[in-house]
Amino acid sequence: MKTYLECIPCFFKQALEAARMAGADYITQKKILDEIAKSIPDIKLSSTPPEMGKTIHDIVKKLTGKEDPYKKLKERANEQTLKIYPELKKKIESAEDKLLMAVELAIAGNIIDYGTRNSLDVEKELTKILGKEQRVIEDEKEYIFDFQSLKNAVKNAGSILYIGDNVGETVFDSILLEEIKRVDPKKEIVYAVREKPIINDALKEDAVKAGIDNFAEIISSGSEVPGTIIPLCSKPFIETFKKADLVISKGQGNYETLSDEKRPIFFLFMAKCPVIARDVNCGVGEIVLVYNHN
Amino acid sequence: MKTYLECIPCFFKQALEAARMAGADYITQKKILDEIAKSIPDIKLSSTPPEMGKTIHDIVKKLTGKEDPYKKLKERANEQTLKIYPELKKKIESAEDKLLMAVELAIAGNIIDYGTRNSLDVEKELTKILGKEQRVIEDEKEYIFDFQSLKNAVKNAGSILYIGDNVGETVFDSILLEEIKRVDPKKEIVYAVREKPIINDALKEDAVKAGIDNFAEIISSGSEVPGTIIPLCSKPFIETFKKADLVISKGQGNYETLSDEKRPIFFLFMAKCPVIARDVNCGVGEIVLVYNHN
Numbered sequence: 363m364k365t366y367l368e369c370i371p372c373f374f375k376q377a378l379e380a381a382r383m384a385g386a387d388y389i390t391q392k393k394i395l396d397e398i399a400k401s402i403p404d405i406k407l408s409s410t411p412p413e414m415g416k417t418i419h420d421i422v423k424k425l426t427g428k429e430d431p432y433k434k435l436k437e438r439a440n441e442q443t444l445k446i447y448p449e450l451k452k453k454i455e456s457a458e459d460k461l462l463m464a465v466e467l468a469i470a471g472n473i474i475d476y477g478t479r480n481s482l483d484v485e486k487e488l489t490k491i492l493g494k495e496q497r498v499i500e501d502e503k504e505y506i507f508d509f510q511s512l513k514n515a516v517k518n519a520g521s522i523l524y525i526g527d528n529v530g531e532t533v534f535d536s537i538l539l540e541e542i543k544r545v546d547p548k549k550e551i552v553y554a555v556r557e558k559p560i561i562n563d564a565l566k567e568d569a570v571k572a573g574i575d576n577f578a579e580i581i582s583s584g585s586e587v588p589g590t591i592i593p594l595c596s597k598p599f600i601e602t603f604k605k606a607d608l609v610i611s612k613g614q615g616n617y618e619t620l621s622d623e624k625r626p627i628f629f630l631f632m633a634k635c636p637v638i639a640r641d642v643n644c645g646v647g648e649i650v651l652v653y654n655h656n
Numbered sequence: 657m658k659t660y661l662e663c664i665p666c667f668f669k670q671a672l673e674a675a676r677m678a679g680a681d682y683i684t685q686k687k688i689l690d691e692i693a694k695s696i697p698d699i700k701l702s703s704t705p706p707e708m709g710k711t712i713h714d715i716v717k718k719l720t721g722k723e724d725p726y727k728k729l730k731e732r733a734n735e736q737t738l739k740i741y742p743e744l745k746k747k748i749e750s751a752e753d754k755l756l757m758a759v760e761l762a763i764a765g766n767i768i769d770y771g772t773r774n775s776l777d778v779e780k781e782l783t784k785i786l787g788k789e790q791r792v793i794e795d796e797k798e799y800i801f802d803f804q805s806l807k808n809a810v811k812n813a814g815s816i817l818y819i820g821d822n823v824g825e826t827v828f829d830s831i832l833l834e835e836i837k838r839v840d841p842k843k844e845i846v847y848a849v850r851e852k853p854i855i856n857d858a859l860k861e862d863a864v865k866a867g868i869d870n871f872a873e874i875i876s877s878g879s880e881v882p883g884t885i886i887p888l889c890s891k892p893f894i895e896t897f898k899k900a901d902l903v904i905s906k907g908q909g910n911y912e913t914l915s916d917e918k919r920p921i922f923f924l925f926m927a928k929c930p931v932i933a934r935d936v937n938c939g940v941g942e943i944v945l946v947y948n949h950n
Contacts, residue, residue: 367682367685367686368672370668370689371666371668371669371672375665378661378662378665380880388661391661392701394659394695395664395696396697397695399693399696399697400693400697402689402690402693403693407686463928
């Protein structure tokens with residue numbers, strides 16, 4: 363997905379949030395915004411938003427000296443979501459269609475994202491989601507929640523590449539992977555994470571903390587952007603990406619960077635801004651499961 | 657009120673909206689954002705947001721060649737609000753406290769603002785406001801809705817300076833002025849408008865269309881920003897500003913530029929963004945009537 367002009371105000375919002383997260387004083391916050399401003403005329407609108415995301419977070423790191431400004435937040439997100447793990451499991455056990463419930467929760471877990479939201483009340487958000495009855499898939503909504511295709515693809519796939527997104531969300535991913543493995547323990551699953559700290563995106567250690575190593579091999583994609591730009595990924599990851607029977611991509615950043623890739627991908631995320639909602643043709647805040655046949 | 661760092665993303669939003677309003681093509685829209693970006697490092701955070709507002713709209717005018725991009729929108733806002741004039745009048749006539757209702761409506765009319773909102777459904781917004789029962793002024797809310805002080809001030813003032821804001825809102829202002837004149841036809845009222853087109857702010861012709869000339873003398877403040885920066889205003893306006901027994905300031909832009917002035921002013925507006933809500937200590941979307949004793 364290309365960068366839209368509407369992304370530009372949002373870049374400044376993200377920069378300000380990251381600057382504050384890094385504990386920057388007022389003068390440094392302003393300096394960071396000035397640096398972002400200087401880079402605006404050079405933005406290629408054909409590039410994806412996460413590329414500018416990297417520029418933003420590199421500037422924040424450079425001017426604050428903080429390599430991982432979201433570290434504490436990530437720890438908290440992980441703890442908070444592990445706390446509700448038993449409740450999530452119960453929800454799956456009592457569901458009529460366990461895979462559907464696991465998929466729904468995995469997408470709902472995408473609320474654990476500080477890149478496009480300024481604050482997060484995990485408990486509240488989850489209560490809202492968990493309190494909801496299981497989704498009834500209406501025909502007219504199938505194009506943004508194509509569960510049946512995913513169900514078939516999971517059934518038929520021998521190898522699955524699952525591209526993770528944020529810390530906390532990883533716990534929800536873990537539950538979906540557990541459900542897939544429960545049905546067929548022979549599936550070979552690879553779970554990909556980012557190479558270096560960027561916003562609150564999951565790294566290897568975060569995936570392990572979420573228990574994902576029980577169900578999948580965890581690898582780094584080699585990505586240093588809050589998304590997955592294939593030409594910038596590591597060779598082993600690209601190999602896995604090409605060969606996997608099924609690729610599941612989580613989160614908005616992965617959608618933004620992978621939506622034009624020439625291979626079938628299932629994108630699972632919550633549409634968090636009007637730009638992406640327009641791109642997908644859904645409402646802001648909607649849970650999305652799109653099957654990209656490219 | 658000074659410019660906060662949170663205003664910076666919003667400057668880009670406003671610029672994009674204005675660029676589109678002026679019919680700029682995609683390339684020109686990007687050029688406009690680039691120009692805004694270049695001016696960011698020069699922003700003095702001690703200046704008020706409307707000063708940057710002028711810079712933004714000057715850039716839009718320069719790059720699109722459109723002197724008054726909001727012209728059509730203003731015409732529509734005026735027509736739409738004149739249409740509901742009879743309904744507004746009825747609301748006043750049936751109110752227990754007519755001045756209170758007129759004041760409430762005048763502030764509610766501040767929703768007619770395209771500077772900080774991207775879309776507007778006047779009918780819907782007004783139905784919401786008009787459908788509401790008359791406000792009960794709770795003690796704890798008095799600091800943001802100090803009606804009693806305004807009531808006393810109106811009663812005692814021989815001369816009133818009323819600083820207008822947006823087109824459409826002018827019709828609501830007219831109704832309040834009519835109510836003030838009805839109670840005491842001897843009041844001398846001056847209604848001030850902007851000197852040149854800026855966003856959807858009212859000019860002389862707009863105030864006349866709203867019927868304000870029936871109740872007040874209409875003058876230009878000399879201001880070319882979407883607010884009122886006293887040192888940049890015309891001499892006759894400054895004279896009136898200093899001498900008036902009572903000054904009523906409408907809208908967020910006037911609050912932002914006048915809140916530190918050293919004379920008593922009543923500010924009537926709707927808090928449209930988190931920055932101003934924090935400055936006033938109220939919620940976003942709240943109707944505000946603050947008496948500034950400076």
